[in-house]
Amino acid sequence: MILKEELKYSKSHEWIALDGDTAVVGLTDYAQSELGDLVFVNLPEVGDTVEAGEVFGDVESVKAVSDVYSPVTGEVTEINEELLDSPELINDDAYEAWFIKVKDVSATEELLTAEEYKAFVESKQE
Amino acid sequence: MLIFEKSRPGRGCDLLPASDVEIYLPEEKDKREQPLHLPELSEGELSRHYTELAKKSHGVNDGFYPLGSCTMKYNPKINEDMASLPGFTEIHPLQPEHTVQGCLEIIGEIENSLCEITGMDRMTLQPAAGAHGEFTGLLLIKAYHESRSDEKRTKILVPDSAHGTNPASAAMAGYKVVSIPSAPDGGVDIEKLREAAGDDVAGLMLTNPNTVGLFDKNILEITDIIHECGGLCYYDGANLNAVMGTVRPGDMGFDVIHLNLHKTFSTPHGGGGPGSGPVGCKEMLSDFLPSYLVEGEETLHLEKPANSIGEMKSFYGNFLVVVKALTYIKTLGREGIPEASRNAVLNANYMMNKLKDLYPMAYDEICMHEFVMSLADLKKKTGISAMDIAKGLLDDGIHPPTMYFPLIVDEALMVEPTETESKETLDDAIAVFRKLYELAETDPEKLHQAPVTTPVTRLDEVNAARHPHLRYAF
Amino acid sequence: MGSYVPNTLEERKKMLQEIGYSSIEDLFAHIPEEVKLKGELNIPNGKSEFEVRREMEQIAEKNQVFKTIFRGAGAYRHFIPAMVKNVTSKENLLTAYTPYQAEISQGILQSIFEYQTMICDLTGMDVSNASVYDGATAAAEGVAMCQERKKHKALISGTVPPYVLEVVETYCFGNGMELEVIPEKDGLTDKEYLKEHIDAQTACVYIQHPNYYGNLEDAEEIGKIAHEVGAKYVMGVNPISLGVIKTPAEYGADVAVGEGQPLGLSLGFGGPYLGFMASKEAMMRKLPGRIVGETVDHNGKTGYVLTLQAREQHIRREKASSNICSNQALCALAVGVYLATMGNEGVRQAAILSMSKAHYFAEKLEEIGLTVCNQAEFFHEFVTRSEVDSDKILRALEEEGILGGYPLDEHHILWCCTEVNTKEEMDQAVHILREVQGC
Secondary structure (H helix, E strand, O other), X not given: OOOOXXXXXXXXXXXXXXXXXXXXXXXXXXXXXXXXXXXXXXOOOOOOEEOOOOEEEEEEEOOOEEEEEOOEEEEEEEEOOHHHHOOHXXXXXXXXXXXXXXXXXXXXXXXXXXXXXXXXXXXXXX | OXXXXXXXXXXXXXXXXXXXXXXXXXXXXXXXXXXXXXXXXXXXXXXXXXXXXXXXXXXXXXXXXXXXOOOOXXXXXXXXXXXXXXXHHOOOOOOOHHHEHXXXXXXXXXXXXXXXXXXXXXXXXXXXXXXXXXXXXXHHHHHHHHHOOOOOOOEEEEEOOOOOHHHHHHHHOOOEEEEEOEOOOOOEOHHHHHHHOOOOEEEEEEXXXXXXXXXXXXHHHHHHHHHHOOOEEEEEHHHHXXXXXXXXXXHHOOOXXXXXXXXXXXXXXXXXXXXXXXXXXXXXXXXXXXXXXXXXXXXXXXXXXXXXXXXXXXXXXXXHHHHHXXXXXXXXXXXXXXXXXXXXXXXXHHHHHHHOOOOOEOOOOOOOOOEEEEOHHHHHHHOXXXXXXXXXXXXXXXXXXXXXXXXXXXXXXXXXXXXXXXXXXXXXXXXXXXXXXXXHHHOHHHHHHOOOOOOOOOEOHHHHHHOOOOOOOO | OOOOOOOOHHHHHHHHHHOOOOOOHHHHOOOOHXXXXXXXXXXXXXXXXXXXXXXXXXXXXXXXXXXXXXXXXOXXXXXXXXXXXXXXXXXXXXXXXXOOOHHHOHHHHHHHHHHHHHHHHHHOOOEEOOOEOOHHHHHHHHHHOOOEOOEOEEEEEOOOOHHHHHHHHXXXXXXXXXXXXXXXXXXXXXXXXXXXXXXXXXXEEEEEEOOOOOEOOOHHHHHHHHHHOOOEEEEEEOHHHHHOEOOHHHHOOOEEEEEOOOXXXXXXXXXXXXXXXXXXXXXXXXXXXXXXXXXXXXXXXXXXXEOOHHHOHHHHHHHOOOOOOOOOHXXXXXXXHHHHHHHHHHXXXXXXXXXXXXXXXXXXXXXXXXEEOOOOOEOOEEEEEOOOOHHHXXXXXXXXXXXXXXXXXXXXXXXXXXXXXXXXHHHHHHHHHXXXXXX
């Protein structure tokens, strides 16, 4: 499981890079390895409002689909359109393959540090 | 090779005569400009092409097909013959009623028989398949509550072990789906059901025997709980082949059901369809049925129920499929229908008992027409998954069981032998299953590579989905 | 009694003994007595094949098979090459399940891939699914797939067949799409009404072309009106007409759907038929139902699989856009065989002959005093008006074994001609009607 110290994590397996009231959100490396080869991503539209703890998109593997939750509340300013054509980028490097950028962040889910997230994942596996 | 690659300009078949009237063409603004690229082959080449495709396909006629939940029983020849009678195939759906008395008789007679087998009062033959039947049944439930101005009922309860069409159909009918967990014994968790049952519940969707192949003994309590909260009970007929002549959904407290004539009543699956998904209901729902019902004694006619939900598709359903199912019912009749079910259950229990010392059963008790094995331990031990065993079966000419369903069982293989298989076929299959288990322990790599005798080996599904290539590029 | 259980009573007994039971009843003993059926099913006794055949044949004989049919209205008698029945009777194809096990289903998967290609070619679209139940459900699914978060209104032309409208209504009753019917004007979609009622909330506009009355709509213009507000344009088309009439793609449609029955499926009292659905690439993932894609196996060999499955109910469950599972696979095979056998020339010929014969017949009917109501160009169906009751006209034809057009009301009849209607048949019908018309 690859983790990045500088990022925060949600219990629903998203990573988040917070900078003031803007945020970048993606799927953790642990999540991508559990889901296997991803074949498609559904993303919101620019201008949409996302809410902390609510679904904002989903990722598809060949035989499964999983919701992706937003760890923050705010407005989507950008989506990673590259993922729409090349979902394999998420499998290649989950922390490069960001999903959405959000502004006016007003609320967040309970966020974990890298260490806490690692402990959380390990506790789930037992 | 694709048929387009075999095409050569100028070849073809002589099929239609020259025009005996003056040629009339559309004006330029409506005339097709895009060229057509349909295949151009001689009849001999065409015929060989399709023979080749047939060779690369596997039907019930090619061998044992224990595909759980799909009831792949033998498809009798007489059914096909009867559905090919010009007196059925050449009938226009909008002919005057007095010229289609035979068709109406077919619909009326099968309605009677199916109502008797299921304990329902009326039935529509219009739905084209199981999922279409579910959608229809849920709209009946919706119309019923609306007719009583009971508008707060927004939820449909569906067990977590249910087939994916159940929640999808409920959503299509505008309902919120509430998943009910299964109890450790595979049945409905009665306590959880009680908690979920309330005045916002429109109904429950259930199959019994359930999706793990067991008869839920609490069925009367379950349907009572739903009725007490004002909801209706929907029976998914996917597993009816286990209980015909023994138990009727109508007597278990179900108000509306769908059947799959292409499963239980022996019409072929045709590589994925057409099926037929009649929907039956109790009297209080019959006014809402879609399409037309056949009424009358001497002279038959079609009549639209008073508060019909409308039309689910054009005309009267997959009529020629219905003809096949009626042929089957007439053949088996009063004694044969129960006999089919009883032997389906016997064959399943026979196989289960001959495998359970090796393959762990998800629920080790008397099963109905199918049983579920879990390969979770085998996978942990050897790395061999349900998928690997399934692919291994292909090399022995056996169609694999249903894989990874129901979702509540890890590494599930769901086996439904059906009643039309002989003891020798079952014994042979049992031997193959046992051989594969041993192979998993001794040479797992070999199983990972399976199948090796098929026209292609395992295909790259990830590539197919990431970079969809969905038609031939001319 | 017929039975398809191979095991004899002796063998069943032996099987039971081997697994520790003495009778089949033991296997049902755990079912509570209070739900068990008391007594036997009240259905007729089983019969021998000989008896069943005789009974079914007797029932079939109660139907009247018309030697000549001038009725369409959604179901059409066309010529069906012998190849179609031959291929769809092949047991490996007929008795197979959905091709989830791709390695032993390459024949079926390839046939669907070929079908998808031919439907794309016929309609000019980029992507086709593997079929839905029929043309009416294809229309309903076509409308449903256009729904977006902020667009919940569908405008549907009043010139589509009544049962198509009803099926779309049924589907919309469940899925929350608001449906508005664009009225008919002179047998065509009222474009002025459309312009006034279309807005930014409109998800799609649906028309049928040729429409219920046989007329060709101003299809290109209607597409432009839809696209101006960002709505999708869904066209229902008669596939035979595409042999000579512009494709939905040429008219600017985003989604093309239709009834596939004219392509090699018998009338069969209404089914099984087939709904085809094709779209532009941008809407590929909105298409419901199964889709086959090309890929390679472990050795690099080309093969076919069901793909984009995460759209479907068995994976997406309540979030799937459609619940369709079983489709009309064998009918899709029939359509593929039909199109391959007819080829470019055959399909074009069927289209031109149908259109030519309809125009000949319309002209002859006018000569004996019926009025052809179609003011626009029509394909192979047209509406007549007569002072004589529709019933009287149709009865006169029926007496001679001819199924006349479909009565729309007391004085209007919707007629249809296809390549199977000969000049001789048409002249005979005209001869009969000359008397009825009293001229």
